[in-house]
Amino acid sequence: MHDHAPAPGGIRGAGNRRLLAISLGITVTSMIVQVIGAILSGSLALLADAAHMFTDSSALVIALIASAVAARPADDRRTFGYQRAEVFGALINAIILVVLMVVVAVQGIQRLITPGEVEVQGPLMLVVAVIGMVANGVSMWLLSAAQKTSINVRGAYLEVMGDLIGSVLVIVAAIVIVATGWMPADAIASLLIAVMILPRAISLLREVFSVLAESAPKGMAVSDIRTHLKMYEGVVDVHDVHVWQLTRGAPVFTAHVAVDPTVFAQGRSTELLQELQSCLADHFDVEHSTFQLEPAGQDECEDTHA
Template sequence: MHDHAHGIREGDSRRLLAVSLALTGTVLVVQVVGAILTGSLALLADAAHMLMDGAALVVALIASVVAARPADDRRTYGYQRAEVLGALVNGLVLLGLCVWIGIEAITRIASPAGTEVSGGWMLAVAAVGLAANMVAAWLLRHAQKHSMNVRGAYLEVLGDMLGSVAVIVAAVVILVTGWTLADAIASLLIAAFIVPRAIGLLREVFSVLSESAPQGTRVTEIREHLRGAPGVRDVHDVHVWQLTRGAPVFTAHVVVEHDVLERGGSAALLTSLQGCLAEHFDVAHSTFQLETVGHEDRDAAHH
């Protein structure tokens, strides 16, 4: 069996998500109280982002548990697509959050009169948020490489971490100069940072749902590699897609010489082809239909 997790098991990912959720929830309370006490829009925006981080982590945990359920007669590939749906929710939430932050910031910039922000408390609370997000990002850094769902949560943590940096800078500006509009500008910077990452996550989700070939997969190269196997004359009707991040699926029709089947070499050939894909192209789940020369499926031969 090929191990895509490279040492990161699903149970480990769930534990990391749970620890990150506990950190997020604790800091969220601190940030909300701090936003109320200081009157900081940037801190409130960062608290809202932290709330969305918590929601994303909850979705990630639920999706991770559901995805671990075994396949059945109705869902023959199991429930791994639950991770993709979780990532879809995360991406949409991020975009909605950006709209809210942008509207609130522009409103405050347009009407700055009477705006008071306590820079000292703002700085202290933002520093606590930054520390917590750094810990959460460190915990999730390896697992996010192998799970689209964990990656969605990881990107939100990164976004909130840089958001905390923006709040800290705004707080320092307010303390030094008294210019409270730095708070609203920091809010816009938080939104600007979130948008491209949310779009990138949604693009990856739609790529999976549309069953496109995984990014970086060269179908022509795979086909030519398989054609070089002993006894193989042609490879056609090739399809490559992924159930979720790190779970590519490959199917193809393989045209072989007559003597391959006559001498009972089909099992050895299948084992060789599957091992080739797993070793060279990191594809652990592959299915081949063997056809002899002259009897290939002509309807599919154009693929």
């Protein structure tokens, strides 16, 4: 006996896609300002931050495309729908982050080796960096709620967070240049931005691979779920438990539930099934669950004949 409940919305809501589109517009505008500022001021740190914003723009475009694909309904071939499109979008974002880290690091080291080649205009660098910081702060605020329920939006959110920190580093480097004239501060800021990207990329890749490997969601203990389900009257045992995620915020649960034969004799199987599903939804935030109710001892017979 089994039943299914609808999966949560996550990024698939039109509201989240609208926020992504607004954030994309802010990021692209700020990126253009930073590119112009980097050219005029000669700042590598600004250029690195602009490159990072370009990556954010790409990430947001990927997120929007993935969200549109993920919103498509399930069919006979893809019975879970297209929610995994979000995960593949996040994977692309993480790869872009790694490539960006290498490029910025190489350019920063070259600037340190030849520190006198470029004269950085500190005041202009400072003004442009402040504009970038404000833009990133607004984008983070827009995405802060949606990133809690979508792995793909979280990828975009983490990139914008990195940009915000990068803008702060550029501001500090600009202040140092304005106050002391020490030009290596610009190259050091660009290297710090590159170093900052690495743990973010690793974190996102780890989460993507966890979903693709169909691991249990972080913080969800199968033993606790099993113990909770066995507390219901008539439940003798819970076995063959599987918990995984289609994407962030969309956990799936299946299990065999051995019940006392009197449950079937009294016609209580439907009532018990509804109680078990409500338990998962209310206590563990699992909206999509499948249970197979079977008489106690049936699994032992199956093992004997296997």
